[in-house]
Amino acid sequence: MTTTQSHALYERAVRVTTAGVHSNSRARKPYPLYFQRADGPFVWDVDGHRYIDLGMGNGAILLGHNHAAVQEAVARTLQSGLTTGLESEIAVRAAELFVKLVPAAEQVRFTNTGTEALLHVLQMARAYTGRRKIAKVEGAYHGWADPVFVSTWPNLALAGPDGAPVALPGTGGLDPKIVRETLVLPLNDLAATEALLSQHASELAAILVEPTLIDAGFIPAEREYLLMLRDFADKTGTVLVFDELLTGFRLALGGAQSYYNIQADLALFGKALGNGYPVAAVAGKAAFMEQSAPGPGNAAFVGTFNGHAVVMAAVEASLQELASGEAVALLQTRTHALIEAFAASAKRHGVPAQMQGCGGHIHWYFTGEPVRTYRQAARASSQRYSAFVDVLAESGFLVSPNYLLHHAISVAHNDATLEALAEAMDRGLAAAAQTEE
Ligand SMILES: Cc1ncc(COP(=O)(O)O)c(C=O)c1O
CATH class of the missing domain: 3.90.1150.10 (Aspartate Aminotransferase, domain 1)
Structure with missing residues (x-):
């Protein structure tokens, strides 16, 4: 199969864009493919080859590419001229629908990316508990921020004992002090996880868990494991956070929290929420969400593009499609x-x-x-x-x-x-x- 147009685009791109791609996850040897069109399950590269897409925007495009209802809602909103920096009725409707579909969410606030949503949650958990430390599971990806791009795809030769994983940086450029501070938990090992958590109970602000490790393939957390985390968080006043960027709307309409019938205190959503448009969300119990309201001692929740009208239109339309x-x-x-x-x-x-x-x-x-x-x-x-x-x-x-x-x-x-x-x-x-x- 000839991909000469992709090759030519790569030659141009690499002169002005590092590695020729805007996300390192898209880099390929000898060069990445470049695309021109998408519809349903198909994408077409710039050489005209049609592929059946098994990436679907890292799982974001649940309804299929170029979904009619989503595209129409976006096109209608474009006509209104509204973009960002203002609140809109569309964002209110999108939030109402979200809270209806996700029983564990009493409130929701929209951001643009999962990494941002994660940063908000960490600050909210610290504001709530007055503590600093974060626990996360070995092998889980929660975005590229310093406290969580830790032991994400660790080299097993360096990762330490099974029951007490060493915190390893997931990339260069992280602050080693922050990386070391993160407590890394072995998924589905109840005894070892409980022991690690107990050792740090008084310092822990949040336990962060992806209820199924999807960035390491597909590794479900066992229900007993999640129940133990829930119990530990309740006993110690630690904030339990579920990362539902990928489990959201796929494990169940209400996310992993519905699937397992276990409620986190706060959860992150994104991806399928906007069927390909850039959006993520922090959602959860009101008492925890209020930690991000304007007020002394509270966490920040700000962003130029948060609640962007065009993106909110995509969210509302996507959620309407999912609602049944x-x-x-x-x-x-x-x-x-x-x-x-x-x-x-x-x-x-x-x-x-x-x-x-x-x-x-x-x-x-x-x-x-x-x-x-x-x-x-x-x-x-x-x-x-x-x-x-x-x-x-x-x-x-x-x-x-x-x-x-x-x-x-x-x-x-x-x-x-x-x-x-x-x-x-x-x-x-x-x-x-x-x-x-
Ligand atoms: C489970 C999970 N959490 C967080 C993120 C980070 O989201 P974003 O890429 O929107 O920053 C991802 C992205 O792949 C993810 O899969």
């Missing part, structure tokens, strides 16, 4: 069918592998052992994963070469696309079977 629950139910059924097809193929080809996922998030682990922790995920075979996704790529799917990054389908991935995916997965497994671990 049909979209989430459909995605869950389809994800389940793909998982079953994969399991049957893996068995037939004799490959120790498993597909995990829910609500359109999907991931393939090439390992025989059930994946309950980041460390198990990291030990899965990256070689077999590569052999597998290479076949998917040759079959017209847009996939990530990174064996720890998840994929996603949308409501627009219809039966025909998913049949094609099941067939490609079968051929991919045949290739993986021929590959050394």
Whole structure:
């Protein structure tokens, strides 16, 4: 397949844009692809090739690209001339609908990115508790801020004992003092986590957890684990924060908090909230949300583009589409069918592998052992994963070469696309079977 136009664009881009991309996650060797159009499950690159997208904006585009109702709402709002710096009725309606759909949220405030929402939450938790320290789970990604880009995809050789992970910087440029300050928890290890939390109980402002580690593939937190965190937070007055950027609207309409029937004090949302438009949210119990109201000692909550009218139109339209629950139910059924097809193929080809996922998030682990922790995920075979996704790529799917990054389908991935995916997965497994671990 020739991608000469992408190559040419890369040559231009790299002169004016570092690495030729605006997010390092899009960098590719020898050069990234550049795109010109998207519709439903499809994207077209600048050379005119059509792909079935399995990235879907890092899981953000739940309804499919170019969704009619979302695009119409955006276009209508563009006509009004409203953009940012002012409150609008659209933002009020979007917040009302959000609070209706997410039972754990009494209040919500919108920001632009998950990283910003996370920074707000950390300040709010510190304002509420008067404490400083943050606990997070090994392998979880919560954005690129210093206290949380810690032990995100850590090198196992440096990561310390299973039950007491060492806090490792996720990138250069972080303040080592802040990194060291973060307490790193081993997911689904109740005893070790409880011991670590107890040692630091008097210093902890927040426990931050992604109820399913989706940036490490798809690793569900066990319910008992989340219940233990809830209990610890209640007993010690620590703020329990769920990062629902990816679980939101996919595990259940009300997010992981509905799925597990466990309420966090504060939660972060984003991604599917705007079906591709830049938005995130902090939501939760009023007593905690009030920590960000204007007032002495409270945390800041400010942003030039917060509650942008055009983005709010996308949020309202996306939430209206989700409100019946049909979209989430459909995605869950389809994800389940793909998982079953994969399991049957893996068995037939004799490959120790498993597909995990829910609500359109999907991931393939090439390992025989059930994946309950980041460390198990990291030990899965990256070689077999590569052999597998290479076949998917040759079959017209847009996939990530990174064996720890998840994929996603949308409501627009219809039966025909998913049949094609099941067939490609079968051929991919045949290739993986021929590959050394
Ligand atoms: C679970 C999770 N939290 C936070 C973030 C950060 O969000 P953003 O990229 O909007 O800053 C991401 C982004 O991938 C994410 O997946």
